[in-house]
Amino acid sequence: MRTAGAVQVRAGGGGGGYLLIEVLAYIAVVFVLLGAGYVAMYRCLDHSIALRHNSESLAAALQAGERWRADVRAATQGATLENRSGEAVLVLRTSAGPVEYRYDAGLLYRRAGGGPWVKLLDHVKASRMEPDRRSTVTAWRWELELQPRAKGKDVPGRFRPLLTFLAVPTPSPSL
Secondary structure, three states: OOOOOOOOOOOOOOOOOOOHHHHHHHHHHHHHHHHHHHHHHHHHHHHHHHHHHHHHHHHHHHHHHHHHHHHHHOOOOOEEEEEEOOEEEEEEEEOOEEEEEEEEOOEEEEEEOOOOOEEEEOOEEEEEEEEEEOOOOEEEEEEEEEOOOEEOOOEEOOOOOEEEEEEOOOOOOOO
16 A cells, blocks of 8 residues: 655665755864864964064174174274263274264164264164173174064064174284
8 A cells, every 4th residue: 555645764774865964063174174274374374474584684683793793804993982972882993984883772873984874784672882802802792682573463482583793803004
């Protein structure tokens, strides 16, 4: 006897498809995985950008340090540390004229031959140039600390860039 509209039940019990609840659960899992992936990707991007900025700052500081060392070595007529308007200015007397260095409000400036002050470095946290007296010679030491760059949401990194440069002025030839 057959009844019209009756539903047949399979005896094997093998389901033929996914339930709506299962599909929603899989979609939720995919969204969680994608969200975690995007968070990790953006953290990597932030760290990569901070690393690039730090390496650029270090490269600029190393170039400035080498320039400073060359200027100190060229100071055949002496080097002095002067106090001008509350700022320490290193004056290097070379045969081509004086070369001066000063630090002001996170910026390091250089002036050659009485010309205009030129910005040499920015993002400087501290700069100190001082004589380092040795037994037979007076060397000059420049201690430089750069501002650590922020990562992501203005959180400073663990990187603390500290640099020290040493140079000795070339003595003037004795007559």
